[in-house]
Amino acid sequence: MVETVVSMGLPVDERLEIKKNRLMPEETSDNMKRIGIVTGTHGDELEGQFVCYELNQRIQKHPEYLHGIVDIYPAFNPLGIDSITRGIPMFDLDMNRIFPGSEEGPMMETMVSRLMSDLKGADMCIDIHASNIYLEEMPQVRINEETADQLVPYARLLNVDFVWIHAAATVLESTLAYSLNMIDVPTLVVEMGVGMRITKDYGYQLVDGILNLMKEMGIWSGPVESVREPLISSDRAIGFVNADHPGIYLPDARIFDEVMRGDVLGKIVDPLTGSVLEEVKAPITGKVFTRREYPIVYSGSLLNRILGGAEE
Structure with missing residues (x-):
């Protein structure tokens, strides 16, 4: 059942509407579990659109397996998606920097406050993001170290390749995930793929993981695929590779590649002179x-x- 969660007036007789699709079994009970699937907070991150589609398809084909509530929010920032804009156009805001909002605040803070109210009380939320147009990310869950003990067991069920536990100082308190975790809605942030694209293989992988998590929660009783055991960052080094020179980067290493310290990952070249400005090398093995x-x-x-x- 499609519901309008937020409806607010805009100039020129237009309306900002944020909708969700609520999937639930025919027979309901007061103690049913509820999971929210959220994406489209950044308008240039589209990987979650395919996840919402595919999850809708699989659940609707087998409603007999559904024993809880699944709320799917494919477009938290519909204005951004419509204009292929990362933030909220006209307001020059990053939507993921104004949570939890306020009912008494400006228009956008009121909007996110109502979204928070709609998600309040859920037993789990999956907040799906893509990277930007510059980077591709391996399917991963990112977790604040303050909530790692609670969330890592859930992240292991989600069929991602990597769980990155961030230091608390690097996690902004104004994000959706932080705000939901603070009101006891366990929230996992998924990052995968590339901005402005859909990587179907990553989408299938995550949907398998969501169904696996739903089965563990008692929301889904259908068959699920076996999930991969993710790498966890807590006891591992993270090597950052940055350019020393401006130019055109020609990468050789791909996502998932195993590299040794000193291996060449690619090169930065100058197309004007045909020269190699820099051989980019791996700072660590991994x-x-x-x-x-x-x-x-x-x-x-x-x-x-x-x-x-x-060992690093």
């Missing part, structure tokens, strides 16, 4: 989980991230 996709780089541009082994 697995590539972030890869530069956009070829134009400047000094300091992020090129790769590498997850080191425990």
